[in-house]
Amino acid sequence: MSRRIYHIQKALPELVELEALIEEGRDVMRISAPAHVSHAGEKLPIYSIEMGSRATIAPTLALIGGVHGVERIGTQIILAFLRSLLHRLEWDEQLQQQLQRLRLLFIPLVNPSGMWNNSRCTATGVDLMRNAPVEAEHRPPLLVGGQRISAALPWYRGKKGQAMEPENLALTSVIEQTLFTQPLCISLDCHSGFGYRDRIWFPYAKSLLPWQGLPEAYSLTHLFEHSYPNHGLYLFEPQAHSYTTSGDVWDYLYDGYQSQNPNGIFLPLTLEMGSWTWVKKNPQQLFRFHSLFNPILPHRHQRILRRHSTLFDFLMAALANQSAWVPDNQQHRQQLNARAQERWYPDIARENSLLTT
Numbered sequence: 001m002s003r004r005i006y007h008i009q010k011a012l013p014e015l016v017e018l019e020a021l022i023e024e025g026r027d028v029m030r031i032s033a034p035a036h037v038s039h040a041g042e043k044l045p046i047y048s049i050e051m052g053s054r055a056t057i058a059p060t061l062a063l064i065g066g067v068h069g070v071e072r073i074g075t076q077i078i079l080a081f082l083r084s085l086l087h088r089l090e091w092d093e094q095l096q097q098q099l100q101r102l103r104l105l106f107i108p109l110v111n112p113s114g115m116w117n118n119s120r121c122t123a124t125g126v127d128l129m130r131n132a133p134v135e136a137e138h139r140p141p142l143l144v145g146g147q148r149i150s151a152a153l154p155w156y157r158g159k160k161g162q163a164m165e166p167e168n169l170a171l172t173s174v175i176e177q178t179l180f181t182q183p184l185c186i187s188l189d190c191h192s193g194f195g196y197r198d199r200i201w202f203p204y205a206k207s208l209l210p211w212q213g214l215p216e217a218y219s220l221t222h223l224f225e226h227s228y229p230n231h232g233l234y235l236f237e238p239q240a241h242s243y244t245t246s247g248d249v250w251d252y253l254y255d256g257y258q259s260q261n262p263n264g265i266f267l268p269l270t271l272e273m274g275s276w277t278w279v280k281k282n283p284q285q286l287f288r289f290h291s292l293f294n295p296i297l298p299h300r301h302q303r304i305l306r307r308h309s310t311l312f313d314f315l316m317a318a319l320a321n322q323s324a325w326v327p328d329n330q331q332h333r334q335q336l337n338a339r340a341q342e343r344w345y346p347d348i349a350r351e352n353s354l355l356t357t
């Protein structure tokens with residue numbers, strides 16, 4: 001083992017595992033490192049991995065993890081999925097054919113200095129999910145909605161008017177290059193630490209009002225719930241139902257995509273794994289900060305690593321079979337929008353029905 005690997009292994013085994021996977025999958029992966037972060041005497045790469053179709057119009061799934069360094073489980077579930085994908089590609093002809101039509105993008109570890117420090121923010125104290133140039137439309141909750149008071153407090157946005165942090169510049173440049181030309185793409189950014197349920201959030205974080213991608217979000221939600229009626233794992237909802245924030249990178253990227261590609265479909269989803277159950281079942285976890293965000297007991301850790309592979313497979317299948325859920329005309333979109341409003345914005349749906357009757 002080289003001195004570098006030995007040094008990194010202790011603080012950041014996820015990076016060592018990712019590099020081993022890159023070595024293993026070199027023949028089927030297109031690998032780049034859009035940025036390096038200097039930390040603890042090391043230059044830590046932020047890797048981006050592409051697999052599958054090179055066609056610019058191929059539907060694309062992007063899996064993102066480790067934006068909040070302490071939420072290591074997000075990175076780990078992506079690495080587990082990537083490993084299984086590589087091993088299945090050795091023999092699974094259906095998967096090989098599926099990847100001829102789909103593009104996959106992985107950025108499994110966006111914030112290596114934060115993960116090294118077991119901290120939510122970067123080593124410079126910035127919360128990457130509050131750092132984009134986006135302002136909440138309604139007054140966001142104090143602190144958690146993003147603050148510019150001090151890097152010593154959580155949810156620090158960085159200084160006003162400054163460019164985004166290098167980690168976010170790397171993330172956004174890869175997403176812009178890879179997804180902004182695509183007519184259909186889904187990203188899933190994997191987090192943990194909020195609530196008892198696993199949530200799938202869609203935009204906006206900045207606004208309490210319905211998002212324009214609501215019909216497609218509803219249709220995809222319905223397809224999942226219809227296809228896996230006994231799964232019952234996820235609570236699909238707009239992020240703003242939990243809390244609104246300023247500086248959300250996916251709000252920023254969605255608006256950028258939409259302005260370049262007004263007829264395209266981009267669903268930026270966030271998986272927020274509900275870690276409070278893990279703590280409730282094992283109250284000792286309360287005494288270690290990083291264990292509030294990560295399953296500690298081995299059986300639970302194993303279970304979480306496999307728990308979300310159904311979702312990843314589903315998203316790939318949904319992208320490969322868009323006629324099953326993407327509305328193909330305006331009337332269909334409006335119907336889906338009405339159902340989505342009944343489900344997630346019942347007050348607005350009621351007002352609309354009063355206006356039309």
Ligand SMILES: [Zn+2]
Binds near residue numbers: 071191192193
């Ligand atoms: Zn997070």
